[in-house]
Amino acid sequence: MKAIVHVGLKPGVLDPQGRTIAGSLQNLGFDEVKGARQGKVIELDIKGDDVEAAKARVTEMCEKLLANTVIESYRIEIEA
């Protein structure tokens, strides 16, 4: 199974990299861009085939290491 973890700064936390990306896109003429937030994606290869169990374990991984929940939030997708 694959678990895909999206980690990004929480809403309200200033994201200077996202802001710079949005500015650069606007400079390139993409005027429709109102803002950008940058995050990261972590793909995990996971043993077993119990999706619910995997979700619970990956949540624990996010809380313990993958995200710093002081500033970041996360979202988990499991691909069977």
Added chain:
Amino acid sequence: MRTAVIVFPASNCDRDAQSALAKITGRDPIMVWHRETELPDVDFVVIPGGFSYGDYLRSGAIAARSEIISDLKKKVEKGLPVAGFCNGFQVLTEAGILPGALMRNKSLKYICKPQPLTIVNSKSRFTTGYNGQKDVTFPIAHHDGNYYADKKTIDRLEKNGQVVFRYNGNPNGSINDIAGITNEAGNVLGMMPHPERAVDPLHGGTDGIELFKSVLGAL
């Protein structure tokens, strides 16, 4: 007076901390490799600056999950004095020993320069030796020094006198110009500037000496 410096892969201010502690205590600190599981019996521990684990995932994140830091946590609860400078501050926040987080500098640039600071709390365990002196200059050298915490935490830090150093001219976007904080008990200091690199006239300044004398003298 026994001291220790924890060394992680890609720590790079461990030797600066070593020579600062040796100069001030007259005795070489114990250099503790991160694979050790228990700290030696010492009076003061420094977590040095650098780029532990190449700043992979987040600055300080991997180092904060090492066994030696679990042991440090237990000893901090018993009152062991600890200071983390630069990456050491990042490790302390990632480990949950100090509140908040250090984010990318607002300018997105790595900043390396002498930085004027104001001592906000001169009664902390790390600043009593300054005898009321308010202005000091320590070097800064960081990419992720932008201190962030939610409003409730910031209010609590300010109210308790846990904000010990503020930037005089905010270089990185830190909330309330915060450059260094202590835990609630006051035995742990985390700061982005480098007092260990301001202990010899050849460093360009010696403002860091009193910080070490304060914590070591207060033991």
